[in-house]
Structures are given as C-alpha cells and as structure tokens.
Amino acid sequence: MSDTRSRPSCRTRTLIAGAATLLLGGALAAGCRSDARPDVHRPLTLEEQRGQAVFAAQCAQCHYADRRSALHGPGLRGVFRRPYLPSGAPANDDRVRATIEHGRGMMPPFGEALNDQQMRDLLAYLHTL
Numbered sequence: 001m002s003d004t005r006s007r008p009s010c011r012t013r014t015l016i017a018g019a020a021t022l023l024l025g026g027a028l029a030a031g032c033r034s035d036a037r038p039d040v041h042r043p044l045t046l047e048e049q050r051g052q053a054v055f056a057a058q059c060a061q062c063h064y065a066d067r068r069s070a071l072h073g074p075g076l077r078g079v080f081r082r083p084y085l086p087s088g089a090p091a092n093d094d095r096v097r098a099t100i101e102h103g104r105g106m107m108p109p110f111g112e113a114l115n116d117q118q119m120r121d122l123l124a125y126l127h128t129l
Helices: 010-029 048-058 093-102 116-126
Strands: none
Touching: 048 116, 093 116
C-alpha cells in the first residue's frame, strides 16, 4: 500500500509550477530589481576610477560606499537606485551635485574643494554604488 500523503499529486505540482512561473514572470515584467549587488562587478571606467579616488579622499570619512547604514552621514550604497535621497529630495545628479557643492545639515560644502571634472567623476562613481 503506497502512502499518497508523502507525495503531492500531479495536479498540485502543476499548480505550484504555474504559480512560480507567474510570480517570476510578473517580477521580470515589472522590472524587479534587487538591492543586492552581484558578486561580480564590471570594471570601473577611467572616470569612475577617478571618482572613486575623489570619494576616498573627500567623502569616505563620513559616508560608506558599500552599505546603506550611516557612518557620520548616510551610507551611499544604491543612492541613485532609490527614488529619493535621505533628505527627501529626488535622487538625481542635480540634487546630489547641489548637496555636495553647498552642503546640507552637518555636511560641509565641497563646492570650493572640487573642480568641475572631479565633480563629474564623483557623480559617475556614485552611480556605480
């Protein structure tokens, strides 16, 4: 005598497979993105490498690049993958540039410390986080 309780019926397996297919298809169609970074990253462009150096010299004392948790300022991982900055402003180049140039809250202004090329490089790097 076989025990049918230990194996799902063919109909149940079909329903489970169909539901999994619908969920995966819906997630792909909706453009579902994970916050998890893949282990393998593409190499940084020259501009992004220069921006990484600017970040290390000017920003890393207060901001993490590889996490969202705060150091002295907010962590910047995925800063451009979110719709809003921690301040509530839209996460776009203009707002991030303005925050860097003029400062905000406890953050000092860096408008005099960075030239235009360094700012472009830094923004390019921040897009990779």
